[in-house]
Amino acid sequence: MDFMTDRDVEKYRRDGFVVMDGLLSPQECDQLRQRMAEIVDEMDVPDHCRITFSTDHDEQLKEQMQGNADYFITSGDKIRFFFEKGVFDDKGEFIVPKQRSINKIGHALHAYEPLYKKVTHSPKVQGIAKKLGLVSPVVLQGMYIFKQPGIGGEVTPHQDATFLYTEPLGRVMGLWIALEDATVNNGCLWFIPGSHNSGITRRMVRTHKGTLPLTDFVGREQQYDEDKFVAVPVKKGGVVLIHGEVVHRSAVNTSDDSRHVYTFHLMEAQDTRWSADNWLQPSEELPFPPLYTK
Incomplete structure (x- = not known):
């Protein structure tokens, strides 16, 4: 039996998103979190990533910002x-515990970390792609998002195709x-159903x-009507499929619970052109x- 049902396909096409429970077992989730804890323990933080930018006009900071911008734009592999x-x-020293300091880790977890690679290419994920009729899907990026307790930042309304543009769209x-459970309290996603049909601006x-x-x-x-957003909580191990043009956001995590997520595109x-x-x-x-492929 397919993991993704015909009803799931219908909802995804209608709303631009769908939640499916049980993509991963609780044990698989815990393994991914444990491996991430090891990666964070071993991480080497480049000096230019430790800078707190106080002004954009200071010539000395420009070089450091150049380094930081380079660090992001060359992180795809x-x-x-x-x-x-x-x-x-x-002085560039942590003022919170290291494990609580990170917003995200990316963007090639899907390629270089065996546990994440296994999930990305799992039979269930391949089955989802086939159910949606994808002929030659490729993996663009894979990242881990922490949404730290108390400080996990807001993600403002956006469409993924703003950053991952293709011709044609879609x-x-x-x-x-x-x-872990993603709830309204710890910063779950919010969507505008059906907003994937209007292109991007x-x-x-x-x-x-x-x-x-x-x-x-x-x-x-665009300016979006707050009343149109609906909260989309997800149980631990569940997956949300997100159409590249559906409008979504998440709020600040003001709770005492983290909201760890592995996400990939x-x-x-x-017949698709990836924009240069x-x-x-x-x-x-x-x-x-x-x-x-595995």
Whole structure:
């Protein structure tokens, strides 16, 4: 029996998202979290990532910001660390426990970490892609999002295709796997159902000029009606499929509970052009791996 039902497919196509329980067992979730705890324990934090930016006008900071921007834009084929605001003092030392300092780790967990690779290419995930009719899906990126207790930052309303643009649109899908319960209290996702049918109004693009800023936005995000957003809680081990153009957001985590997530994006590569202006680009070291291989 397929993990994804016909009803799930219908809801995904209608609303732009669908929740399916039980993609992973509780034990599998715990294994992914344990491995991530080890990665954080062993992480080496580059100096330029420890900087708290006090001004954009200081010439000395420009070089450090250049390093930080480079660190992000070249992270597509690496495992790198991105921190919450206010976790370093002015000397670059942690003022919160290291495990509580990180916003996310990305963007190549799916390629270089065996446990995450196994989940990404699992029979259930491949079955979802086949059920949706994907012929040649590739994995674009894989990341771990922490949503730390008390400080896990807000993610403002956006569409993934703003950052992962294809021609034609509609070729990108996110899989967002809850490694602990995601609730209204700890920052679950909120969606505007059906908002994936109106295209996009904003794109993040590379500036291709080698100087700051390395990326820029073209167009602007629409103003969205708060009343149209619906909360989408997910049980531990469940997955949310996210259409590349559906509008979604998450609130600050003000609770005492973290909201750990492993998330990755797929693209149907057949008859699709990946934009050379996207911040994320395949590399010689890591071409976008086909989903239908282990």
